[in-house]
Amino acid sequence: MVNPLNLRTRARSRTRWGLLATLVGVAVMSACGAESKRDIGEIPYALLSDYEFFDGPMAQMVPAQGVLPYTVAAPLFSDNAGKGRYIVLPEGKTMTVTEQDEWEIPQGTTIVKSFFFDTDRRDGPSDDDTRIVETRLLRATADGLKSHIYRWNDEQTDAEYIRAGADVAIPYTDAAGAEQVQDYIIPDENACGSCHERDDVLRVLGLSTHQLNRTVDGGSANQIAWLSEQGAIADIDATGLPSFPDPAGEMDLDARARAYLHGNCSHCHRPGGGGGASGLKFTAWVQDEAEFGVCKVPAAAGAGAGGNAYDIVPGHPESSIVVFRMASTDPEKKMPEVPTLLADEFGVDLITEWIAAMPSRDCASPED
Ligand code: HEC
Ligand code: HEC
Structure with missing residues (x-):
């Protein structure tokens, strides 16, 4: 049986590593937004690499400076995909924390969410047999949120902007060692609204106090406090703010x-x-x-x-x-x-x- 818990843990460990990388990066250099230095036309760019969200080989998903990894307490199930989530704020701007529902994000912000699969499920989660399938962006513009989808190539070197969605076949080795294929649907750009729209307006869903108020980095940090240290939100005392338990945890x-x-x-x-x-x-x-x-x-x-x-x-x-x-x-x-x-x-x-x-x-x- 595919164990969704393993993949959740994996999503976490990947992000935890990213968190450390970011902490180191921020300590060495002053924080600034991840802005592209080249003239590559209008957003949405043709390639995911054009945004320069990641340092080094793309598939490693090492966040560049100013790209803040985060996790949510109660993640959306997506056919056992692991996820990597990142906040990219414009320089000097912050998000506004609200007690309920989505935080306010400033114009120019991009939220990045990648979906990846374990291609060898015999050995539990490990980072060297992951296949990234798609990366979704939500971008805050003067006309509200815009949604974009990037489909990763088989070589895992980059992802290409698509509008129409796609049916993907993902080969993998199951827990018993048999070769299998998992069918997966990258949704159409218009389908994002079926979940992200409320009262006909596109919104972010996971950037909320309940979802973000949790312990990260192996238990050493509160994520809201960490986001505040990174300058992503105003100074805040997370004590007493609402939170979700891990649905797979031991709480009530x-x-x-x-x-x-x-x-x-x-x-x-x-x-x-x-x-x-x-x-x-x-x-x-x-x-x-x-x-x-x-x-x-x-x-x-x-x-x-x-x-x-x-x-x-x-x-x-x-x-x-x-x-x-x-x-x-x-x-x-x-x-x-x-x-x-x-x-x-x-x-x-x-x-x-x-x-x-x-x-x-x-x-x-x-x-x-
Ligand atoms: C993409 C939007 C969407 C999501 C996500 C969604 N639902 Fe629904 N759900 C609907 C719509 C639309 C209806 C009404 C039409 C129907 O019954 O099929 C509905 C109806 C229902 C009903 C019948 C409710 C009633 O009283 O009429 C149940 C039960 C239900 N959903 C459970 C769930 C559960 C549990 C989840 C999460 C695991 C979920 N839904 C997620 C859109 C959604
Ligand atoms: C079945 C419902 C559903 C559909 C369809 C959907 N999303 Fe989401 N999305 C969510 C939920 C729930 C979250 C927050 C929880 C999480 O991150 O696991 C989320 C989170 C995100 C995030 C991180 C920021 C945020 O809102 O929390 C991005 C970026 C995103 N989605 C982009 C997209 C794009 C682009 C599409 C269309 C291709 C899309 N989503 C389609 C339910 C959906």
């Missing part, structure tokens, strides 16, 4: 499940989001259990319900629509709707455990 089950649902579902399932009309709300700060699905009758009882009557039946994951749809890979039923092909086994297990632990109740007679 309810908090982990809610963090998972926030990270994977709330961009659509909230007012103004793509699934807002369903009435289901997965933002972590929603308190009313009926709003996050407990004994909630679905707005449209189609094939997606799998013959079940309620989104969440306390104590009964086997008759909860939420679990049924998360475990499905049928495009008519599956959740999230786009663009993954696999179910997140880790997420299904976590939400199953969470619902099973709720005191059993009969939704049809709520007064019991």
Whole structure:
């Protein structure tokens, strides 16, 4: 079985290394934005290397000066891809921290997110058998956010700007040593909005206090404090700010499940989001259990319900629509709707455990 936890750890270790590289870089030189020195035309540039985000061989993803790696507590599942995330601010500019929802990012900022796969899954995560498939950019312009996609070449030397998305076949060796191929979809540029748009405006999703307020660098630093030291945000005391636990960690089950649902579902399932009309709300700060699905009758009882009557039946994951749809890979039923092909086994297990632990109740007679 592919272990999503391994890949999460791998994403972290790669970023941790990047974090160190950045810390060293910043100590030696004064911070400045990663601006390109050559005249290579209008953004979006034709090649990812044109932005000069990375030093040395591109595939190593060593952040250049002013390129700040970061991690989120409750990452989006993307068919077991590992991710590298980076903030690139214009010189002298800062982001504005908010308690809930996305931070404000200044015009000229680029957020970079790379997706990579383990091509040899016999040995657990290691850095020498990674294949980077795509890098996504969100750029803050005077006209709001713009989204761009870069597809990596087979040689892993660079990535090319594409608009249309692509179906990619990724060869890999499975845990038992057999040669396999994983199908993966690079979404179309227009598909970014299905998750990143709220009230018809593109937004960043992971740059929020809950997602970023976490320990990084092997437990030695708080990420918000670190971002503040880097000059990416104003001086701030992270104590007492809200945070998400690691959904795969050891903390309270309810908090982990809610963090998972926030990270994977709330961009659509909230007012103004793509699934807002369903009435289901997965933002972590929603308190009313009926709003996050407990004994909630679905707005449209189609094939997606799998013959079940309620989104969440306390104590009964086997008759909860939420679990049924998360475990499905049928495009008519599956959740999230786009663009993954696999179910997140880790997420299904976590939400199953969470619902099973709720005191059993009969939704049809709520007064019991
Ligand atoms: C299935 C929903 C979904 C789709 C489709 C999607 N994203 Fe995202 N994206 C997310 C979520 C959730 C996060 C934050 C969590 C994380 O980083 O794991 C995110 C994070 C990002 C980030 C880091 C900044 C941020 O917003 O946190 C970038 C850059 C990004 N996405 C670009 C894109 C681009 C470009 C596209 C279109 C090709 C796209 N995304 C399509 C859900 C989606
Ligand atoms: C890209 C947007 C998007 C994402 C991400 C998404 N959903 Fe949905 N979801 C929808 C839309 C649109 C509907 C309404 C249409 C339908 O039922 O298929 C819906 C409906 C549902 C319903 C039926 C709810 C009701 O009461 O009517 C459930 C349950 C559900 N989603 C669960 C989830 C879960 C769990 C996740 C995360 C693992 C998730 N969804 C992620 C868009 C999304």
